[in-house]
Amino acid sequence: MRAPSNPSRITDSLYCLGPAPVPSFLLDGEMPALFEAGIYAFGPSYANEARVILDGRRPAYLFLTHMHFDHCGSAGYLKREFPGLAVCGSEEGARIVEKPSAIALITRLNDFGQPGEVKFEPFTVDRVLSDGEEIRVSADRTVRVIKTPGHTRDMLSYYIPEIKALIPSETVGVPGRGDYIFSEFLIDFDTYLRSIERLRGLDVEILILAHGSYYTGEDARAYIPRAIAHTQRFRERIEFLVGEHGGDTAAIAAVIKGEEYDPLTGDKQPERAYMINLDAKIKAVVRRMNDLTAVDAPFNKRI
Known part of the structure; x- marks a missing residue:
């Protein structure tokens, strides 16, 4: 329940x-x-x-x-x-x-x-x-x-x-x-x-x-x-949008906000706080993508 x-x-x-x-x-x-x-x-x-x-x-x-x-x-x-x-x-x-x-x-x-x-x-x-x-x-x-x-x-x-x-x-x-x-x-x-x-x-x-x-x-x-x-799905969604929009975090945030925040009615997190947190999450995924790329780069170079 x-x-x-x-x-x-x-x-x-x-x-x-x-x-x-x-x-x-x-x-x-x-x-x-x-x-x-x-x-x-x-x-x-x-x-x-x-x-x-x-x-x-x-x-x-x-x-x-x-x-x-x-x-x-x-x-x-x-x-x-x-x-x-x-x-x-x-x-x-x-x-x-x-x-x-x-x-x-x-x-x-x-x-x-x-x-x-x-x-x-x-x-x-x-x-x-x-x-x-x-x-x-x-x-x-x-x-x-x-x-x-x-x-x-x-x-x-x-x-x-x-x-x-x-x-x-x-x-x-x-x-x-x-x-x-x-x-x-x-x-x-x-x-x-x-x-x-x-x-x-x-x-x-x-x-x-x-x-x-x-x-x-x-x-x-x-x-x-x-x-x-x-x-896991949210990370994958951000990764997809990074591919679509490159480093434009504002564009990525606008898409996600339209999907998960704007449809909410009634009591919800203040928009300012939501956007601050969303920006942090997008940046966390981008950092992870960059870190994985850096780890893979030497191996790819050897190939």
């Missing part, structure tokens, strides 16, 4: 918080944990819904997958609202939020309010997580850290083995119209694909995605193989 990520109960201890396009998630237990921090404007929604569910208790952890504006946007707000909240992320992510240029970009992209309103509260990572680390949040709940770069360098996925729940963010892409899956290899195609392949080996009953959906049961188990197939 595919379900919208409206504020709702997923299992007896796992909840969606906030609006469906940019949700946060709450794992209840002796030391409750939040996952993802969405955008700054929705910080009050995440906080208020967590308070209702926890009935006066405070979340102990905030697990961030990566430091994009729509995944860490309310981290500073939540840290202020819940004193003692430990913000957790990767070593690479911790370095990112120490950079003034990154803070400026995250602030600018979180500009959804009125002029003069606070757009973002800078924060630091309190606990740097390592690949394979396990954090026990209650006697019967563990959060396992899985390093899954490719979408970004700092990307982490989280697995809760006791309930077979996986929170991979854009490591496995984002569902689009119908069966379409947006591939999200912003840094490197092969690294991204290896990360998805790594997650395919997990026993998953609940798959919680970054923007708008979670899957359960057979749909959850089928999603990652589908994401791998879509990723």
Whole structure:
């Protein structure tokens, strides 16, 4: 079953918080944990819904997958609202939020309010997580850290083995119209694909995605193989368009945008953010094509 990520109960201890396009998630237990921090404007929604569910208790952890504006946007707000909240992320992510240029970009992209309103509260990572680390949040709940770069360098996925729940963010892409899956290899195609392949080996009953959906049961188990197939096809489509348009990345982007973005209606990624990400994906494929050509060149010359 595919379900919208409206504020709702997923299992007896796992909840969606906030609006469906940019949700946060709450794992209840002796030391409750939040996952993802969405955008700054929705910080009050995440906080208020967590308070209702926890009935006066405070979340102990905030697990961030990566430091994009729509995944860490309310981290500073939540840290202020819940004193003692430990913000957790990767070593690479911790370095990112120490950079003034990154803070400026995250602030600018979180500009959804009125002029003069606070757009973002800078924060630091309190606990740097390592690949394979396990954090026990209650006697019967563990959060396992899985390093899954490719979408970004700092990307982490989280697995809760006791309930077979996986929170991979854009490591496995984002569902689009119908069966379409947006591939999200912003840094490197092969690294991204290896990360998805790594997650395919997990026993998953609940798959919680970054923007708008979670899957359960057979749909959850089928999603990652589908994401791998879509990723391969998307790379092949870009390679074909490179052949058609040469190095004109703007022309390639216009074709792809017309195929996968323009037909979408209703809530969807802001066009500016979509185009920035699409440009990165096209360039990642072009780099890969150039690298393969360079490797093959000496052999071809000998022939």
